[in-house]
Amino acid sequence: MKTVTIKPPWLLGFTRRFISLNQPLMQDFGAWHFQPGMRFQEKAQWWRPGFSRSTPHEGVDFCCFKDKAGELVYLRPGCKIPALFKGRVAALFDDFLGRSLYIVHKDNGCQLSGTIYAHIQPVPEITVGRVVEAGEVVGVTAPQRRSGPLRSHLHLSMCRAAKNVPPPTDWQTIHHLPIELINPFS
Numbered sequence: 279m280k281t282v283t284i285k286p287p288w289l290l291g292f293t294r295r296f297i298s299l300n301q302p303l304m305q306d307f308g309a310w311h312f313q314p315g316m317r318f319q320e321k322a323q324w325w326r327p328g329f330s331r332s333t334p335h336e337g338v339d340f341c342c343f344k345d346k347a348g349e350l351v352y353l354r355p356g357c358k359i360p361a362l363f364k365g366r367v368a369a370l371f372d373d374f375l376g377r378s379l380y381i382v383h384k385d386n387g388c389q390l391s392g393t394i395y396a397h398i399q400p401v402p403e404i405t406v407g408r409v410v411e412a413g414e415v416v417g418v419t420a421p422q423r424r425s426g427p428l429r430s431h432l433h434l435s436m437c438r439a440a441k442n443v444p445p446p447t448d449w450q451t452i453h454h455l456p457i458e459l460i461n462p463f464s
C-alpha cells in the first residue's frame with residue numbers, strides 16, 4: 279500500500295527558501311529527515327539513544343536531510359533561517375543552545391498564533407516589536423555547545439494563546455502559561 283504523507287502548506291515554501299539561502303550545503307537536497315525524537319510530542323532524546331525527554335517534544339527539529347543520493351547530510355552552525363510567516367517579534371530569550379525567537383502572526387479576535395524559532399542566533403535587526411516579512415532571514419543556527427551528538431539544529435514550535443497571555447520569557451514560562459503548543463506538521 280502506498281503511504282501518503284500529509285504536508286502542511288508552509289513546508290514547501292519554507293524548504294525552498296531554506297535551500298536557496300543555504301547554498302552550497304543544500305544543493306543536493308532530497309527531503310528532510312527526522313530521527314525518532316525530532317517530531318512533535320515524541321519522547322526520545324535523538325542525541326542520546328535510550329534516554330527520554332523530561333517533557334514531550336514541543337515542536338519539530340530540523341537537523342538533517344537526505345540528499346538526492348539518499349545520503350544523510352546534517353545542518354551546520356550558521357545556516358540561515360527564513361521566517362515562515364509575516365509577524366511581529368514578541369519575545370527573544372535564551373535557551374539551552376542559543377536564543378529563542380517568538381513571533382506572533384494572526385490576531386484572530388481573542389487569539390494569537392505564534393511561531394518559535396529556537397537554538398538560533400538572531401540577526402541583529404531582530405528586536406522586540408519589529409515586523410518580520412515571510413521569508414526574511416531571522417537568524418542562523420547556533421553553534422553546538424560542545425562537540426558530540428547534540429548537533430546544531432533549528433527547533434520550530436507553533437502555538438496558540440489568548441491575546442491577554444503575556445509573551446513567554448523562557449521555556450519554563452511556555453510550559454506554565456496557558457499557551458497551547460500545536461503540531462507544526464498537522
Ligand SMILES: [Zn+2]
Nearest residue numbers: 337338339433
Ligand atoms: Zn526541539
